Every structure is written in C-alpha cells, then in structure tokens.
Amino acid sequence: MSVVEKFAxxxxxxxxxxxGRQEVSSLQAxxxxxxxxxxxxxxxxxxxxxxEPTPGSFQTFAEGVARGGAQAYTEYRGDLEIREGVAQRLxxxxxxxxxxxxxxxxxxxxxxxxxxxxxxxxxxxxxxAIVQPDYFANRKLAEFFExxxxxxxxxxxxxxxxxxxxxxxxxxxxxxxxxxxxxxSNPNNPSGVVxxxxxIARIAELAQGYGATVIVDQLYSxxxxxxxxxTHLRAADIDAxxxxxxxxxxxxxxxxxxxxxxxFGSRAIIARMEKLQAIVSLRAAGxxxxxxxxWFNEPEGWMNDRIAAHQAIRDxxxxxxxxxxxxxxxxxQAGSYLFPKLPALTISPGDFxxxxxxxxxxxxxxxxxxxxxxxxxxxxxxxxxxRAAVAAVRRMCELVERYRA
Amino acid sequence: MSVVEKFAxxxxxxxxxxxGRQEVSSLQAxxxxxxxxxxxxxxxxxxxxxxEPTPGSFQTFAEGVARGGAQAYTEYRGDLEIREGVAQRLxxxxxxxxxxxxxxxxxxxxxxxxxxxxxxxxxxxxxxAIVQPDYFANRKLAEFFExxxxxxxxxxxxxxxxxxxxxxxxxxxxxxxxxxxxxxSNPNNPSGVVxxxxxIARIAELAQGYGATVIVDQLYSxxxxxxxxxTHLRAADIDAxxxxxxxxxxxxxxxxxxxxxxxFGSRAIIARMEKLQAIVSLRAAGxxxxxxxxWFNEPEGWMNDRIAAHQAIRDxxxxxxxxxxxxxxxxxQAGSYLFPKLPALTISPGDFxxxxxxxxxxxxxxxxxxxxxxxxxxxxxxxxxxRAAVAAVRRMCELVERYRA
Numbered sequence: 001m002s003v004v005e006k007f008a009x010x011x012x013x014x015x016x017x018x019x020g021r022q023e024v025s026s027l028q029a030x031x032x033x034x035x036x037x038x039x040x041x042x043x044x045x046x047x048x049x050x051x052e053p054t055p056g057s058f059q060t061f062a063e064g065v066a067r068g069g070a071q072a073y074t075e076y077r078g079d080l081e082i083r084e085g086v087a088q089r090l091x092x093x094x095x096x097x098x099x100x101x102x103x104x105x106x107x108x109x110x111x112x113x114x115x116x117x118x119x120x121x122x123x124x125x126x127x128x129a130i131v132q133p134d135y136f137a138n139r140k141l142a143e144f145f146e147x148x149x150x151x152x153x154x155x156x157x158x159x160x161x162x163x164x165x166x167x168x169x170x171x172x173x174x175x176x177x178x179x180x181x182x183x184x185s186n187p188n189n190p191s192g193v194v195x196x197x198x199x200i201a202r203i204a205e206l207a208q209g210y211g212a213t214v215i216v217d218q219l220y221s222x223x224x225x226x227x228x229x230x231t232h233l234r235a236a237d238i239d240a241x242x243x244x245x246x247x248x249x250x251x252x253x254x255x256x257x258x259x260x261x262x263x264f265g266s267r268a269i270i271a272r273m274e275k276l277q278a279i280v281s282l283r284a285a286g287x288x289x290x291x292x293x294x295w296f297n298e299p300e301g302w303m304n305d306r307i308a309a310h311q312a313i314r315d316x317x318x319x320x321x322x323x324x325x326x327x328x329x330x331x332x333q334a335g336s337y338l339f340p341k342l343p344a345l346t347i348s349p350g351d352f353x354x355x356x357x358x359x360x361x362x363x364x365x366x367x368x369x370x371x372x373x374x375x376x377x378x379x380x381x382x383x384x385x386x387r388a389a390v391a392a393v394r395r396m397c398e399l400v401e402r403y404r405a
Numbered sequence: 406m407s408v409v410e411k412f413a414x415x416x417x418x419x420x421x422x423x424x425g426r427q428e429v430s431s432l433q434a435x436x437x438x439x440x441x442x443x444x445x446x447x448x449x450x451x452x453x454x455x456x457e458p459t460p461g462s463f464q465t466f467a468e469g470v471a472r473g474g475a476q477a478y479t480e481y482r483g484d485l486e487i488r489e490g491v492a493q494r495l496x497x498x499x500x501x502x503x504x505x506x507x508x509x510x511x512x513x514x515x516x517x518x519x520x521x522x523x524x525x526x527x528x529x530x531x532x533x534a535i536v537q538p539d540y541f542a543n544r545k546l547a548e549f550f551e552x553x554x555x556x557x558x559x560x561x562x563x564x565x566x567x568x569x570x571x572x573x574x575x576x577x578x579x580x581x582x583x584x585x586x587x588x589x590s591n592p593n594n595p596s597g598v599v600x601x602x603x604x605i606a607r608i609a610e611l612a613q614g615y616g617a618t619v620i621v622d623q624l625y626s627x628x629x630x631x632x633x634x635x636t637h638l639r640a641a642d643i644d645a646x647x648x649x650x651x652x653x654x655x656x657x658x659x660x661x662x663x664x665x666x667x668x669f670g671s672r673a674i675i676a677r678m679e680k681l682q683a684i685v686s687l688r689a690a691g692x693x694x695x696x697x698x699x700w701f702n703e704p705e706g707w708m709n710d711r712i713a714a715h716q717a718i719r720d721x722x723x724x725x726x727x728x729x730x731x732x733x734x735x736x737x738q739a740g741s742y743l744f745p746k747l748p749a750l751t752i753s754p755g756d757f758x759x760x761x762x763x764x765x766x767x768x769x770x771x772x773x774x775x776x777x778x779x780x781x782x783x784x785x786x787x788x789x790x791x792r793a794a795v796a797a798v799r800r801m802c803e804l805v806e807r808y809r810a
Binding site: 003006010011015018048058061062064069071072073076108109111114115122123140141256257258272275278279280281283284287 | 406416453474514520545661677688
C-alpha cells in the first residue's frame with residue numbers, strides 16, 4: 001500500500017470541527033425551504049464558554065510558566081512530581097494502584113494517549129476487536145497501523161436498562177479468531193451508555209482467558225448522572241499488565257484548550273508509548289502539564305454542579321427529541337453525548353447533516369463516523385449553553401419534519 | 406515484525422532529557438577520581454531560564470485563554486486567522502509564498518511536524534535519504550515507518566569554509582537507487598553548519614530531476630551568526646509541491662514549553678499531515694496556538710540581542726574546547742548546537758557521557774545518536790547561562806584529560 005493509498009482511507013471531511021472545509025455547492029440547489037433563524041450551536045464539541053474551565057486552572061498554568069525550564073522540559077512521559085499527584089488521585093478514583101514512575105504517561109490530549117496505545121499494541125496484520133458504534137478514531141487508528149479490525153456489535157438500542165448491550169459472544173469469537181487487543185470507550189462514545197458490572201467482569205474474564213490487552217477509553221467516566229453505577233475494568237479480576245486506561249482533564253473539565261491526556265496501567269505498554277511519544281511530539285506541552293495539578297482536585301461541590309447542569313440539558317433535549325415521531329434516543333448515563341436515531345428522510349443522512357448546518361445553524365457529527373450501521377443517527381455533544389442547545393435541537397427536529405420521507 | 410520488535414529499535418535511553426532514567430550502577434565502580442564541583446548544566450536542551458521566552462508571549466497566551474472556545478477548538482491544522490498571520494511572515498522570511506489556507510499546518514512542536522511529514526511521505530519499503538550526522542529522530546521516524554534509509558554523508562569536519570560538506574554524489578546515488586524523499590536539517594543538527602547556496606541549489610536540482618520530495622527542518626534558521634548567509638530551499642528552483650519546510654517558535658524564542666511547530670509548503674502533503682494529526686493529537690494545544698502571534702513579531706532589536714548573546718557563548722566555549730589537545734570543533738554558523746569531537750579515551754564514549762553527568766554535573770547528548778560515525782563526538786546545546794556553560798565545558802575538558810587514552 002503506497003503512502004497516498006494509506007492516507008486516502010484516513011478521511012476527516014466529516015470529522016468534528018472540520019465542517020468549514022466541506023464542499024457544499026452541489027447540495028445548495030436541493031435544499032428545501034428557508035433558513036431557520038437562531039444562534040449557531042456547534043454540537044461537534046463542547047462549548048467551553050458555556051461550561052468554563054476548572055476554577056484555578058489558568059492560575060496553575062501561569063505558575064507553571066513561572067517555574068520556567070523545569071516545567072518546559074520534562075521527561076517525555078511528563079513531570080514526575082505531577083505524575084505522582086495524578087497517580088494517587090487516579091488510584092483512588094479507579095480503585096486500583098497506579099505506578100507514577102513506570103505506569104503512567106502524560107500525553108497531548110486523550111487523542112494522543114489513544115494513538116500511542118494503539119501504536120504500542122498492534123502492528124500490520126494484527127487483529128484488534130473494536131466496538132460498533134464507538135469513537136471514530138478507533139477504527140482510523142487500526143486502519144493506519146494496517147491492523148485487521150474485528151467488529152463487535154453493541155446493541156445499545158435493544159439492550160436492557162443498565163446494560164450497554166455488548167455482544168459478548170462476538171467478543172469471545174474475536175479473541176478466538178486471534179484478536180489480542182480489545183479497544184472500547186466507557187461510557188460509550190457516541191451513545192453515552194455505561195457498561196454494567198457484569199459486562200465489565202465478562203470482558204475481564206475473556207481478556208484474561210485469551211491473554212488479550214484491553215485499552216479502555218474512560219474520558220467521560222467522571223461525568224456520571226444520577227443513579228448510575230460505574231465499574232472500572234482495571235479494578236476487575238484481570239492482569240494489570242494487560243490493561244491500559246485512558247483519561248484526560250478535557251471534556252468534563254473544559255480544559256481541552258491545554259491538550260492533556262493520560263494513559264495508565266501496563267508498565268510494558270506505557271514504556272513503548274513513551275518511546276513513540278519521543279518521536280511523535282516529545283511530550284505534552286510542558287506548561288500545560290502544570291494544569292494537571294487541578295485535576296481531581298477541584299473545589300468542593302464543583303463537579304456535582306457540573307453534572308447537575310449537564311443532566312438538566314440532557315433531560316430537556318431528550319424531551320424535544322422524543323416529541324418527534326420516529327426519533328429514538330437512549331438516555332445517556334454518563335458523558336455529554338446524545339446519539340439520536342432519526343426517521344427515514346428524503347435526503348441522505350450525510351446531506352441532512354450538511355442541511356442542518358446550512359439551514360438551521362446546527363452542527364452535528366454524522367452517525368457513519370461511529371459505525372457503518374448507524375448512518376441514521378447523529379451525535380450531539382450537549383455540553384452547550386442550555387437554552388441555545390434546546391432551541392437548536394428544536395430546529396433540528398423541524399428539519400426532520402421538513403425532510404421526512 | 407511484531408509490535409514488540411518494532412519498539413525494541415526505538416530507543417530513548419540516550420535521548421536528551423531522559424538521562425534520569427538510565428541505569429548506571431555498573432559504571433560507578435570504574436569511575437576515576439573525585440567529583441568536580443560546579444553548577445549542573447544540562448546541555449541536552451536550552452535553558453529557557455537563562456534565555457527567556459519572547460516578551461509578551463505569556464500575555465498573548467492569556468489572551469488566547471480569554472478568547473475561550475474559539476481558541477480552544479480550532480481546525481486540526483490550526484486557527485485560520487493565526488495561520489494567515491504566520492503565513493505572511495514566513496513568506497517574507499523564506500522568500501517564497503505560503504498558502505495560509507491549504508499550505509500550512511500548526512503542530513504540537515516541531516517534532517510533531519517532523520513526525521507527520523515523514524508519515525505523510527514514506528511507508529513500509531519506501532526509500533528515504535537521510536544525512537549523517539543529523540537530528541536523531543530522523544532515523545527513528547524512518548525506522549518506525551519501516552522505510553529503508555539511504556544515508557548521505559556530510560563531511561562537516563573536512564568541508565571548505567562556507568560549505569556544509571554534503572556528499573552530493575551520494576545524494577544523487579540515493580535518488581538513483583529509488584529514494585523519493587530527502588530529509589535534512591539546515592542548519593544541521595548537531596554540527597551547526599549551514600548549507601551553502603551552491604549546495605542548496607544542487608539539492609533542488611537533484612530533487613527536481615528525480616521528482617523527489619524534500620523535507621527541510623529549519624528549526625534554527627533564525628539564529629544565524631555574524632557573516633553567515635542562508636539559502637531557503639523553498640525559494641530555490643524547485644516545484645513548490647515537492648518541498649515541506651518545518652520550523653517552530655521553540656528553541657530560538659525559548660517557547661518550547663508551549664509545544665508549537667509549523668510545516669508549510671506542499672498542499673498535498675499538508676493535507677495528508679492534517680488527516681493524520683486528527684488521530685495523533687487532534688491539534689496543537691488551542692491556547693498555545695495564540696502564542697504564534699508573537700512569532701516573527703518580536704520587539705525591535707530583540708532577536709539581534711539574542712543572537713549576540715549566543716554568539717558570545719559560542720565563542721567562549723570554542724576557546725575552551727580548542728585549548729584541549731585533540732579536541733576538534735567546527736564553528737557553528739547558526740543555532741545553538743556545538744558538536745565537538747573528543748580524542749581517544751580509556752572508557753567508551755557512552756560511559757564518558759555518563760561520567761560527565763555523574764562526575765562533572767554536565768549533561769550532553771552522545772554522538773552516536775546522530776550518526777554511527779560520530780561516536781567520538783558529543784552534542785551541546787549552548788543556549789545556557791554564559792558563565793555556567795563556560796565552567797561546565799571546562800569541567801568536561803578536565804574529564805577528557807582524566808580519561809585520555
């Protein structure tokens with residue numbers, strides 16, 4: 001495969017934040033009706049102006065700059081003292097020990113951690129089990145490293161309450177067929193479902209039985225709604241060297257502008273990730289690393305308020321969506337993604353997503369990014385201004401009516 | 406090749422900044438004499454406390470944070486308005502147009518740009534011409550992507566004044582043998598030599614003739630000493646689509662803590678680089694991008710003062726090194742690297758580098774990182790406190806005497 005062919009598979013045209021680069025002139029002629037007025041809402045990512053960064057985060061950054069060279073140039077895996085603080089707090093959060101020296105790496109964003117973790121566990125021809133639907137970069141990463149993807153379906157629409165609906169039989173078959181890495185997000189991106197304790201226990205049991213490595217992206221695992229219980233895979237009955245957990249002070253804390261992530265767990269895999277980071281980006285921005293001091297260290301009550309604000313938005317959006325015939329949305333249990341399934345339309349799902357932007361000032365991510373089977377869904381990051389988000393989803397539902405088949 | 410084998414080749418034990426992770430107990434017993442007292446100088450990278458970041462850079466960052474979401478979430482290739490400003494200033498600096506929309510990408514550090522540029526131009530089995538000696542990551546990147554390296558020697562020791570000493574015949578042979586990418590740094594890292602106008606013209610001519618892409622790392626091209634003339638490859642007689650230039654406001658400007666780099670030139674390659682950045686790290690930290698507003702936009706006279714300060718350090722270090730029998734150092738024409746060749750010693754070069762750290766409080770990068778033929782040299786980044794650097798190089802020369810064969 002030539003380098004040009006390799007990159008041809010790596011599309012970003014529909015990726016969140018890239019919409020402005022799309023070619024839309026051929027669609028314009030087929031649009032029906034007038035533009036719906038209202039404030040633009042970009043549901044492709046959270047609005048850090050509506051939900052501000054952790055209090056004190058900028059001050060902590062400024063102190064990092066004041067520290068000078070010691071903060072600018074850290075080990076590739078991040079400043080040791082910062083890693084020590086973070087490791088202790090992550091151990092308390094996840095219920096299993098974290099080795100600050102050898103079992104944790106700071107990366108440029110959670111995306112950075114995911115890239116390194118996949119690169120450090122699969123290479124050309126290796127088999128990797130990936131959930132459908134799941135975060136779109138998972139598939140792209142596997143493709144970039146020329147690994148073979150064994151998809152595992154998650155029937156989140158049909159699943160019983162409290163279950164994510166992962167097809168555990170299919171996961172076992174993937175391991176039996178030779179997959180030695182399983183990559184999934186919990187809560188699931190895009191659907192917002194959380195895996196049950198039983199599902200996590202069975203994933204651990206299967207991985208343990210087949211000697212497989214599990215990479216679990218827990219980016220949103222702090223933002224959990226009322227009544228939701230969460231099970232950390234790394235605290236389950238599984239060899240700790242076979243688990244890498246990925247998190248970051250980004251979405252929930254609105255700290256995305258600093259580009260910080262962490263991966264922790266398996267020492268052998270973290271060591272490989274650091275070797276690669278040395279040639280990919282050297283390290284997470286040194287000054288930004290200082291902001292990790294605020295992580296899991298927020299003012300009393302701050303996280304509860306943040307969760308309550310998001311739960312209120314979630315509930316209002318669900319009411320609007322469920323009031324539209326043929327729309328289905330499972331209630332997100334954690335995180336800030338909503339993944340409604342839309343009824344049949346007269347235009348293709350891809351064109352509907354573009355029409356939403358052009359005619360309603362609503363930016364969403366098409367469902368095809370997450371699974372070949374979810375083309376009839378769109379993803380919304382509802383970490384937005386509350387009123388603006390409700391108004392935008394109303395406009396979306398109005399366009400559903402306009403283009404209903 | 407398994408993923409474990411692939412990473413076994415990717416060593417970072419001798420990489421700058423990683424020295425603290427080295428195992429040294431077996432060496433301790435073989436060390437001769439007492440520890441030389443003096444302030445620790447880490448020549449593996451510049452001292453941003455001795456040479457402070459660009460005036461106003463932190464203020465500009467703070468304004469970026471205040472801009473909020475618009476600055477936190479940019480296109481993957483970076484904020485368009487910032488790219489427009491940078492493109493204009495880079496065009497003026499390099500003497501050839503820069504397309505802000507399609508021909509420039511902002512990356513997490515220059516390392517990020519280099520990683521993406523190599524990934525976007527070579528894949529398994531492709532041939533890439535790489536200079537020896539040159540920046541150590543060049544070789545590692547080619548190895549990571551399983552490309553075949555065709556080395557091209559640079560005889561910087563023997564070269565005539567004003568010439569880098571690149572073996573242009575060997576470069577042509579590499580192209581003749583199928584290399585379609587040539588990667589080099591100018592000024593050369595580690596030797597500090599600048600390619601002559603004739604060398605650059607010939608590189609352009611050869612690349613043009615063979616339809617090869619040239620990636621030129623010009624990270625240090627602003628920090629040029631008295632009397633040095635510099636030729637930008639991208640302004641030479643060569644198809645602009647076949648050149649990618651890499652720079653960054655890092656070393657010279659002491660802005661490394663923000664992790665910023667740029668690649669500019671070929672639209673097709675930049676497009677591929679952005680696709681990959683989307684799964685590697687998404688984007689350079691949004692808030693950090695704001696700091697690019699200060700780049701090539703420094704207060705009047707500031708860059709001249711910075712250059713003068715470095716030239717004075719360079720000259721004093723050269724005097725100390727040249728006063729030690731059997732040491733050779735070519736005068737760096739640009740950048741802040743010195744690459745002295747040491748005389749024969751009773752301990753291996755690798756052990757001497759460790760001894761320097763343990764017995765003299767002097768951290769340098771071993772010559773083996775840059776070429777298999779430069780094991781008898783060490784690299785020093787002399788962007789340090791002037792007096793401390795001179796004292797440290799004196800201690801280094803004292804240890805050369807102690808271990809002289």
